[in-house]
Amino acid sequence: MFPPFLFPFLRPVPAAPDPRGGILALSAPPWSAPSRRTEDMSAEGQLGIFLDRYLYSRLEEAGRIRSFHRVRDRSGQLRGTDVILTAPEGGALRLDEKAQLYYLNRDLPTFAFELLFLRQGVLTPGWLCREGLDTDRYLLVWPFARRDRPKGIRWTDFTRVDCLLLDKAALLAWLSGQGLARERLLREAADLRRAGERRRDIPGLPDAYYVASDPARYGEAPVDLVIRRARLLSLPGSLGFRASPAGLEPLLRF
Numbered sequence: 001m002f003p004p005f006l007f008p009f010l011r012p013v014p015a016a017p018d019p020r021g022g023i024l025a026l027s028a029p030p031w032s033a034p035s036r037r038t039e040d041m042s043a044e045g046q047l048g049i050f051l052d053r054y055l056y057s058r059l060e061e062a063g064r065i066r067s068f069h070r071v072r073d074r075s076g077q078l079r080g081t082d083v084i085l086t087a088p089e090g091g092a093l094r095l096d097e098k099a100q101l102y103y104l105n106r107d108l109p110t111f112a113f114e115l116l117f118l119r120q121g122v123l124t125p126g127w128l129c130r131e132g133l134d135t136d137r138y139l140l141v142w143p144f145a146r147r148d149r150p151k152g153i154r155w156t157d158f159t160r161v162d163c164l165l166l167d168k169a170a171l172l173a174w175l176s177g178q179g180l181a182r183e184r185l186l187r188e189a190a191d192l193r194r195a196g197e198r199r200r201d202i203p204g205l206p207d208a209y210y211v212a213s214d215p216a217r218y219g220e221a222p223v224d225l226v227i228r229r230a231r232l233l234s235l236p237g238s239l240g241f242r243a244s245p246a247g248l249e250p251l252l253r254f
Helices: 004-010 037-061 072-077 166-177 181-194 230-235
Strands: 067-070 083-086 092-099 111-117 124-125 135-147 157-168 198-201 208-212 225-229 239-244 247-251
Touching: 037 067, 037 083, 037 092, 037 111, 037 135, 037 157, 037 239, 037 247, 111 157, 111 181, 111 230, 124 181, 135 166, 135 247, 157 230, 157 247, 181 208, 198 230
Parallel strands: 092 135
Antiparallel strands: 067 083, 083 092, 111 124, 111 225, 135 157, 157 239, 198 208, 208 225, 239 247
16 A cells, blocks of 8 residues: 555645745755766766755645665665655655656657666676565656766756656566566566567567667666556556756646
């Protein structure tokens, strides 16, 4: 069941009002082939500052959450937790932030979920299929910025983010209902990689397909399950937001 403290999100979430008459202005918090992971981590860190300032801080000020805590230690992040949201009456949600940083300003109608990747030449389950992670929700992020590449990006370069708060259990349950349980996803992802295919459709499921990255371009050569975001928004507990320096608003459709 979706946590009761997040029920208010199902109604429009305006930016917190400024008593002087405008949008509340928040102060900045004090706070072989090439691999993309190090660069991703740097860009994700800058995006995290933007999210802390323009998404989580506003939810906190509006009373929708009691507090938020960004996980800094690498071990916690590797267990699938980037941010912990605390409910007004207690309890917490562990969020794993996933951003399409290599598609800045593209406003893609889909999101890619990692099934497999190469680690030192060995096929390894990706974050969607890895067991033992602490993740309760994914925060899927479509970022927009004043530049088109993530290398060297600063948090002040971001102009807005479209976000989808996605219940991990609801996603896995929907996939299982489509016959795509973890074992089948891993098996078909490995088969796609062995066959050297770049894309494979899923019969009877027009909202999703498999994509394999080119190993010559990306050292980890991930195989992803790509799902249309309109489908993701329709899953139980899914909530859409648009956050920017101008304010915070709900997204009822993508």
